[in-house]
Amino acid sequence: MASGGPEIEQLIQLMARLPGFGPRSARRAVLQLIKKKEQLMIPLSAALDRAVVAVRTCEVCGNIDTASPCTICADPRRDSGILIVVEDVADLWALERAGVGQVKYHVLGGVLSPLDGVGPDDLTVDALVARAHEFREIVLAVNATVEGQTTAHYITDRLTGSGLKVTRLAHGVPVGGELDYLDEGTLSQALKARTEI
Amino acid sequence: MASGGPEIEQLIQLMARLPGFGPRSARRAVLQLIKKKEQLMIPLSAALDRAVVAVRTCEVCGNIDTASPCTICADPRRDSGILIVVEDVADLWALERAGVGQVKYHVLGGVLSPLDGVGPDDLTVDALVARAHEFREIVLAVNATVEGQTTAHYITDRLTGSGLKVTRLAHGVPVGGELDYLDEGTLSQALKARTEI
Structure with missing residues (x-):
C-alpha cells in the first residue's frame, strides 16, 4: 500500500x-x-x-459561522417574526439557498430517538423554548421521518400555552417530480391539501 | 449563499x-x-x-512520493528486470495494490492524442527510451483505449532494434465478471487467448 x-x-x-x-x-x-x-x-x-x-457555532441559534452570534442572528433586517426550527445546520443552509425570506433559525442538533439514546436534553429544546417568545410564529421544519415527527410533537407540547402560532412545512408533490415515482403517503397528502388554481 | x-x-x-x-x-x-x-x-x-x-515527483520514473528518487526506484530488491509503463500515477498505485511483484515503473504522464494536442514531446517517452536498456522486459500497461493502443504502438516503434522484449497486459474476462455484461471485443479476445485447465 x-x-x-x-x-x-x-x-x-x-x-x-x-x-x-x-x-x-x-x-x-x-x-x-x-x-x-x-x-x-x-x-x-x-x-x-x-x-x-x-469557524464557531452560533451561541444563539446553533448555526455554524465565523462569528457568534452568526451573520443571520446579527442581521437586523430579519425581523419577520418567523423562527424556523431545523434538525441540522445542513437543513438551515438548504433553506437559505432556497431563499425563504427574512427569517431566523433554531438548530436542534438532531431529533428525539429513544433507540439511539437521544432525549430532549441532548437537543437544544430548552434554548428554543426560552427564545420562542421573541417570535410570532414557529415553523417546525424537521424531516418527515418518524423521529422528526415525534420531535415536532414534543416541541409543540412544550410550546402549548405560550400563545405562539406553531406550523409545519407542507407535504406534497416535489416541484419537477413525477407522480409515478412518488410514494402513496405523499400522493394522498398532496391530494388532501390540493389548492385551487 | x-x-x-x-x-x-x-x-x-x-x-x-x-x-x-x-x-x-x-x-x-x-x-x-x-x-x-x-x-x-x-x-x-x-x-x-x-x-x-x-510531496514531489520522482525524477526517475514520474511517481509521486515524498522522496526523489521515489521509494520504488530506490528499492534495491526491485531487480527483476521488468519495467512497467503506465499512463498515470493512479495506474502505478493500482498495480502496486495488486501486488504485481518486484518491478519498476515508468509514468508516461498521459497518452498520445492528436485531437487534444498531446504529442510525444508532452509525454516522458524520451526518458523511457533512455532508461529502457537497464531492463530486460518492458510491459506496456497502458489503458485499452484507442489513444492507449496508439501510444503503445508508438513506444514499441521507438524501442525496435533495442533487442528488448516488449509485452502488453492480457485481455480477457475480469475476475468475478459475468460474461453476459461483457462487450463482444473482450469476449472474442478472451476466447482467442483461452488457456488449458
Missing part, C-alpha cells in the same frame, strides 16, 4: 473519512490535489487552516 | 473541485469536517500542510 510515502497515505486515510468518499475515491482526490498543487492543494490547505481558526 | 461566512464558503468551493465532489456533496463534507473539528478537520489540515511541503 505504501506507494507514496507516509504523508500521502495519511492524507488519503483522512480524506476517506469524508462523507461521499471511500478509500478509492479518496486516493483519486489526493492524486488530483497533488497534480494541481499550486491551483488546488495549496489553496485548500490554506483555506482549511483559516477555517480551523475561524 | 453566504450561510456561513466567507472562510466556509471558500472551503466549500475548493472542495467542490475535487474529483467525485460537486457543490452539494462538498457542502456536506465541509459540514462534517466542522462538526468533527478535533477528530477530522484539524488532522486533515495538518496532513495537507505536511503533504504540501513533502
Whole structure:
C-alpha cells in the first residue's frame, strides 16, 4: 500500500473519512490535489487552516459561522417574526439557498430517538423554548421521518400555552417530480391539501 | 449563499473541485469536517500542510512520493528486470495494490492524442527510451483505449532494434465478471487467448 510515502497515505486515510468518499475515491482526490498543487492543494490547505481558526457555532441559534452570534442572528433586517426550527445546520443552509425570506433559525442538533439514546436534553429544546417568545410564529421544519415527527410533537407540547402560532412545512408533490415515482403517503397528502388554481 | 461566512464558503468551493465532489456533496463534507473539528478537520489540515511541503515527483520514473528518487526506484530488491509503463500515477498505485511483484515503473504522464494536442514531446517517452536498456522486459500497461493502443504502438516503434522484449497486459474476462455484461471485443479476445485447465 505504501506507494507514496507516509504523508500521502495519511492524507488519503483522512480524506476517506469524508462523507461521499471511500478509500478509492479518496486516493483519486489526493492524486488530483497533488497534480494541481499550486491551483488546488495549496489553496485548500490554506483555506482549511483559516477555517480551523475561524469557524464557531452560533451561541444563539446553533448555526455554524465565523462569528457568534452568526451573520443571520446579527442581521437586523430579519425581523419577520418567523423562527424556523431545523434538525441540522445542513437543513438551515438548504433553506437559505432556497431563499425563504427574512427569517431566523433554531438548530436542534438532531431529533428525539429513544433507540439511539437521544432525549430532549441532548437537543437544544430548552434554548428554543426560552427564545420562542421573541417570535410570532414557529415553523417546525424537521424531516418527515418518524423521529422528526415525534420531535415536532414534543416541541409543540412544550410550546402549548405560550400563545405562539406553531406550523409545519407542507407535504406534497416535489416541484419537477413525477407522480409515478412518488410514494402513496405523499400522493394522498398532496391530494388532501390540493389548492385551487 | 453566504450561510456561513466567507472562510466556509471558500472551503466549500475548493472542495467542490475535487474529483467525485460537486457543490452539494462538498457542502456536506465541509459540514462534517466542522462538526468533527478535533477528530477530522484539524488532522486533515495538518496532513495537507505536511503533504504540501513533502510531496514531489520522482525524477526517475514520474511517481509521486515524498522522496526523489521515489521509494520504488530506490528499492534495491526491485531487480527483476521488468519495467512497467503506465499512463498515470493512479495506474502505478493500482498495480502496486495488486501486488504485481518486484518491478519498476515508468509514468508516461498521459497518452498520445492528436485531437487534444498531446504529442510525444508532452509525454516522458524520451526518458523511457533512455532508461529502457537497464531492463530486460518492458510491459506496456497502458489503458485499452484507442489513444492507449496508439501510444503503445508508438513506444514499441521507438524501442525496435533495442533487442528488448516488449509485452502488453492480457485481455480477457475480469475476475468475478459475468460474461453476459461483457462487450463482444473482450469476449472474442478472451476466447482467442483461452488457456488449458
